Amino acid sequence: AQSVTQLGSHVSVSEGALVLLRCNYSSSVPPYLFWYVQYPNQGLQLLLKYTTGATLVKGINGFEAEFKKSETSFHLTKPSAHMSDAAEYFCAVILSTGGGNKLTFGTGTQLKVEL
Amino acid sequence: ETGVTQSPTHLIKTRGQQVTLRCSSQSGHNTVSWYQQALGQGPQFIFQYYREEENGRGNFPPRFSGLQFPNYSSELNVNALELDDSALYLCASSLMVGSYNEQFFGPGTRLTVL
Numbered sequence: 001a002q003s004v005t006q007l008g009s010h011v012s013v014s015e016g017a018l019v020l021l022r023c024n025y026s027s028s029v030p031p032y033l034f035w036y037v038q039y040p041n042q043g044l045q046l047l048l049k050y051t052t053g054a055t056l057v058k059g060i061n062g063f064e065a066e067f068k069k070s071e072t073s074f075h076l077t078k079p080s081a082h083m084s085d086a087a088e089y090f091c092a093v094i095l096s097t098g099g100g101n102k103l104t105f106g107t108g109t110q111l112k113v114e115l
Numbered sequence: 116e117t118g119v120t121q122s123p124t125h126l127i128k129t130r131g132q133q134v135t136l137r138c139s140s141q142s143g144h145n146t147v148s149w150y151q152q153a154l155g156q157g158p159q160f161i162f163q164y165y166r167e168e169e170n171g172r173g174n175f176p177p178r179f180s181g182l183q184f185p186n187y188s189s190e191l192n193v194n195a196l197e198l199d200d201s202a203l204y205l206c207a208s209s210l211m212v213g214s215y216n217e218q219f220f221g222p223g224t225r226l227t228v229l
Contacts (some may be wrong), residue, residue, distance in 0.1 A: 002158075032215050043119075043220035045157070045204055051215055090157050095217055101148055101216055102171055105157030115116055 002027040002093045006106035014114050016019040019063075021109045023091030026072065033074040034096040034103070035065055039087045047089075050074065061085070086113045117142055119208050119221035121163040128196050136224045140208030146170070147189040148218060149181060150186045157186040164189055165211050193226075202229045 007022040027030055032051045034109075036044040055067040065076045074091060082112025091106040128134050131204045140147050146165045159178035160173035164183035177195040187208070193200055203225050207218035 036220075041222075043222045044207075045220070046217065049217070091155075101146060101163055101211070101218060102160045102173070103148075103150075103158070103207075103218065104160070107157050108155075 002031060002095055002104050004026050004089050004091050004093050004104055004106035006089075006109050008109055009107065010110045010112065011115060012043050012112040013081045015083055016080050019076070019081045019111065021076040021089050021091075021111065023065075023074045023076065023106060024072050025074060025091075027058075027093060027095060029095050033065075033067060034092040034094075035059065035063070035074075036090045036092060037087050038090065038108075044090065047076070081097065081111075081113045083113050083115075086111055119206060119219050121204075121206050121221040121224050123224060124222070125225045125227075128174065129229050130198060132195055132196050133136070133192065133194045134196060134204045134226060136193075136204050136206075136226070138191070138206030138208070138221060139218050140187045140189070140206075144208040144210050144219070145187055146216065147183055147187065148192050148213040149189070150205040150207065151175070152205060153199075153221070154202070158205055161191070196228045196229045197224045198228050201226060 003026045005024045034049045035047040050067045058064045092103045134143040149161040152158040162172040163170045167183045180192045199217045203223045205223045206221045208217040209218045
């Protein structure tokens with residue numbers, strides 16, 4: 001079975017500051033890892049994904065994440081926060097074998113960006 | 116290209132009633148997955164349909180059921196509604212061609228059970 005833990009249900013940063021949202025996973029087989037963003041009253045939008053290959057992946061809106069197998073982590077970062085980044089962020093995992101399309105999500109991190 | 120659409124956007128029901136939620140998949144997609152997102156939680160996998168057959172189910176009771184139609188649109192039915200069924204229901208469509216297929220989410224249906 002796979003699971004995802006997101007540390008910090010709420011994160012607050014100043015505009016222009018570094019954004020760091022933490023995600024750790026548990027998986028018995030190599031995972032596929034994802035970050036989604038959800039704006040109020042909207043569905044989920046894929047920010048970035050790691051399946052195979054390069055462990056540093058770049059996504060939309062200046063976000064990136066690094067897959068670290070030794071730390072079972074997939075933290076999301078952005079060098080400089082913008083007001084428009086305020087939203088809820090979800091880390092998710094799919095097993096690379098036998099996982100089908102079943103996404104297992106973390107509980108989410110609400111990002112607040114202050115002036 | 117039309118994205119994933121869901122209807123209705125909001126719905127209010129009372130305990131014990133039945134509800135049907137609808138999802139139109141993105142053009143060219145053959146798989147639909149349903150997720151329940153309770154307030155303050157991450158989405159939870161309910162089930163997935165591939166070519167009109169159920170292709171995986173999460174930890175939800177049988178009163179949650181679904182259908183997929185020949186045009187790959189889908190319905191989620193919930194019988195005997197309970198207060199805890201109040202949630203945002205998300206539909207995601209994808210094209211099943213391998214072990215991983217990117218899912219595209221609709222905007223969701225907000226269900227309130229009173």
